Amino acid sequence: MYELHFGVPMAGAILCALNTRHDSAMVSVLLKHSEAKILFVDQQLYHIAHGALQILSKTSSNLPLVILVLDSQSIVVGNTTAPSRGELEYESFLETGKLDFEVKRPKDELDPISVNYTSGTTSSPKGVVYSHRGAYLNSLATVLLNEMGSMPVYLWTVPMFHCNGWCMTWGVAAQGGTNVCLRDVTAKSIFRIVAEYRVTHMGAAPTVLSMMINAPSCDQKPLPGKVVVMTGAAPPPPQVLFKMESLGFMVVHSYGLTEVYGAGTICAWKPEWDDLPPDTRATLRARQGVPHLGLERLDVMDPITMRSVPSDAKTIGEVMFRGNTVMRRYLKDLKATQEAFKGGWFHSGDLAVRHTDGYIELKDRSKDIIISGGENISTIEVESVLFSHPGVLEAAVVGRPDEHWGEMPCAFVKLKDGFDHVTSEEIIAFCRDKLPHYMAPKTVVFGDLPKTSTGKTQKYILREKAKAMGSLSHKKPSKL
C-alpha cells in the first residue's frame, strides 16, 4: 500500500485505497463507482476481493486486472498464496517495470491524485477527490504539525486507506523516514514495536490511545525516547490525553475529516499552558485549535447566514473550511458537492464554539447534538465526563426520546475489566456531580459499542437503540 502511494501517481494514475474492513458487496460497489482498472490485493483480503469480483462480473464485463500481494512473513489465510489464472503476483509484476520509465507528472497541479471513500457513518460512501496540489500541501503541513524532523521512524496504526494515512504516506517520504507497519493493532504490539524500532512518531485515533492506556502494565513497554503521537479522527477525551502524557508520549491533537485530507487544524500548544494542572492541560489539549499551515481559512459559522459566531466559547456554529487542502469534489456526485460547498465554504457537519483566543472546540456532529428542553447538549462534553470515571473504558451518548423534554441524554458505556459492579445509578450520580443536571444521562446502557471500520462509534445505531427503548414518560416534569 505504501509503495502504491508513489507508483500509482507516478504512473499518471489515480489511487483509490479501499477500507480493509469492507465486505465483498461494498468493495464491488466501490470498484464499480471508481471504475478501477487495476486491483491490488493483499493475500489476507483475497477472499473479499474474489467475492467482490464475482458480484461485479454479474453486471460488468470490464473487470479490473488483479495483482496479488504475497507476504511471506504474514499469516496466510486459506489457500490463496499463489495467484491464479488471470492474476499477477505483485513482485513479478514489478519486475516487468522499466528502470528508465519516465514519471508521468500531472498536467495540472489540480489533477486528482487519489479518491478516498468516506467511511459512511450516515449515508452511502462518497468518493472524496484529492488533488496533487492539495496532497502536497497537506503532507508538508502534517509533517510540520507533527514536529517531524528529518528521518523519523513512523509507526502506522492509522490505516493508509484513511485519507491516505492522514497524508503521512507522502509526509514520511518527504522527510526521508522509515515506515513501520503492523498487521495486528494491539497495545502489546504497539509498545513492543515502539521500543524495538525506536519509533519517533505515530498516529492513532482516540480509540487506539484508549486501548494503549488501558493495557495491562506488563504490555506497556518503556518508550525509547521522545515519541510524538498525533491523534484525531474523533474528539479525544481529555482523560485519554492526560494518561497518554503520563505514559511519556507527546500528544499532538489535530482535527479534520476526509474532505480536508485528514488533518486540518492543530491544537498548537502555548507555553503559558505548561504550568497549569495536568487535567486543565488535557482539557486545553482536547480543543481542536487553529488552522494548520496548509489551510487557508477555518471558521465557525451559522450555516444559514454564513456569519462567524462570536469568540465567546458559548455560541455554537458549524465548522467550515476553505483552501488548498479542501477536497476538489465528490466523485460523480455534483449534488453532494454543491451541498457541501454552499456559500463557498466546505461545511464539515461538525458543531463547535470558538474560544476568546480563536481556538475552536468541537461540541458535536450536527446530527449528534441533543436538544433537550430547547437547550443544546454536547454529547462530547457528557462523554468526556463519562471517560473520567475510573471504570469506564468507552462511552457514547445519544438522545433518547422524551415526552416532555423532547430528548434526554442516554449513555452507552463499556466498562473496564474488573468494574462489572458499577451500576447505572452510580454513573448517573457521577455525571450529575460534574455537569448541569439537565446534561447528565437519564439512562445508562452497558455493553460493547458498535464501530465503523475506522474505529468511530456508530451513533446512528445507538440512536436507533435508544429510540427502540421508547419515550421516557413523566407524570410531571422531572426536577432538574
Next chain:
Amino acid sequence: MYELHFGVPMAGAILCALNTRHDSAMVSVLLKHSEAKILFVDQQLYHIAHGALQILSKTSSNLPLVILVLDSQSIVVGNTTAPSRGELEYESFLETGKLDFEVKRPKDELDPISVNYTSGTTSSPKGVVYSHRGAYLNSLATVLLNEMGSMPVYLWTVPMFHCNGWCMTWGVAAQGGTNVCLRDVTAKSIFRIVAEYRVTHMGAAPTVLSMMINAPSCDQKPLPGKVVVMTGAAPPPPQVLFKMESLGFMVVHSYGLTEVYGAGTICAWKPEWDDLPPDTRATLRARQGVPHLGLERLDVMDPITMRSVPSDAKTIGEVMFRGNTVMRRYLKDLKATQEAFKGGWFHSGDLAVRHTDGYIELKDRSKDIIISGGENISTIEVESVLFSHPGVLEAAVVGRPDEHWGEMPCAFVKLKDGFDHVTSEEIIAFCRDKLPHYMAPKTVVFGDLPKTSTGKTQKYILREKAKAMGSLSHKKPSKL
C-alpha cells in the same frame, strides 16, 4: 524590518528591503528603479536615506513618504532622533492604523510579494521579483530543512534584506517563533545572545561562521542546548563546518541564490555518514546536495546543449533550477530575465559536478573558474585547501594571466592574528602537498579581502589586482 515583512504584504503592497550597507547614491538608484512609495528608515541609516532623497529630488518630484524608526535602545547617530517636517515617526504612524483593517490578500497567488535587489558582485543590481506563492513555499521548505519545530528562538545574523532573510522572516512566524536581532554581528555578541536567549536556530554566511570559530575562546560561551546553524550564500570550507561542529553546533548546509528565494538545496545528511572520520564528514557536509521540498527540479547541465551532466563527480556543468521557488522575473528587465531563463530553466551561473548519489557540489562561479593549460581549476577546491592551513583566516583564489598556461591560480590570503610569520612559499608548498601541482597557487598575496555588503568576497576586484601584477612569464614551461 520584521514587522514590515507582514504589514506591507497585508496592506496589498510590495516589500523592497534595501541593503543597509548601500550608500546614498545606490539607494537613490534603487528607490527610483523600484518606484517606492514609502521609505521606512532606521535612525542609524537616516543620513544615507537623507542623501538618497536629495539625489532623487534632482530628477523626480515624486519622493517617497519617509517613516523614521526610532529605537530608544539603539545608538543614536547624529541628531536625527526626531522626525523632521514631512516625515512620520514609525510608532505614531502605526497608531493611525485601524484595528478592523481587512487584510488585502493578493488577487493572484503569483502576484509579487517582494523585490530583492541582488548584491551585484558583477553587474548593476537586478530586482528579483518574488511571488506570494513562491515565498510561502520557500518559507515552509526552509523551516523543514532547518529542522525547525514549533516555537523556535531564531537569531538573526542573516540580514532580512537578503532574500527576505532566506524567507526565515515568514518561516519563524509560521512556527510561532521568537526573533532575536542584533545590531553588531560579532562573535562575542553572537555567543552571548545564543546563551542568554536560549537560541535554537540561526543562519549565518560562512564568513560569520569563520568569525565565530576564530574568536578568542573567552568569547565562545557554551551553547544552551541544540543550536541549528544554517549556512549558505557561499560554499562553506569543510574546515569551517568541521570546527563549527566541534563547538557543538548542528550545521545545516544549504545552497541557493537570490533568484531562488535564498535556500534551494539541502545537503541532506545520511545516517551512513555518521561513522566517517570528522574531516570526511565535513567534506560531505560541504556539498550543496539535493533540491529542498519546495523546489521542483535541480539539475547540472551543459548550458549550450541543455543536457544533464553524468553523475560522475567529474563533469562540470551549470546549476539550473525550476519550480515555484524560482523568481518570477527581474523587475523591468526583460532581456536579463530571458537570458536567465534560456531553455526554460533558471541559469544560476554556478558550476558544479554531480556525485553518483545525485548530490551536487559547486566547483565555481562560471566567471571565477580558472582555465590553466586547458584544465579547469575549481577555485573553491583550492580555497578549501588554503582554509585547512592553521594560519589562514580568509582566502580567495583567482586566475592570474600566464604567458604559457593562459592563467595560473593566484591566492589572496588573510592570516590569523599571530601568524604573520607565514610566507608565500610556505602556503604554496602546503597547497602543492595536498593538490595536483597545476592547481596549487603560484602567487600568494597577503591582506584584507574586499567584500560585498552581504559578506561575499568581491573576486572581480581581486582579478583586477592579479591582472595588474602582469603576466607570469616563463623561459620554459614550469615543471608541474
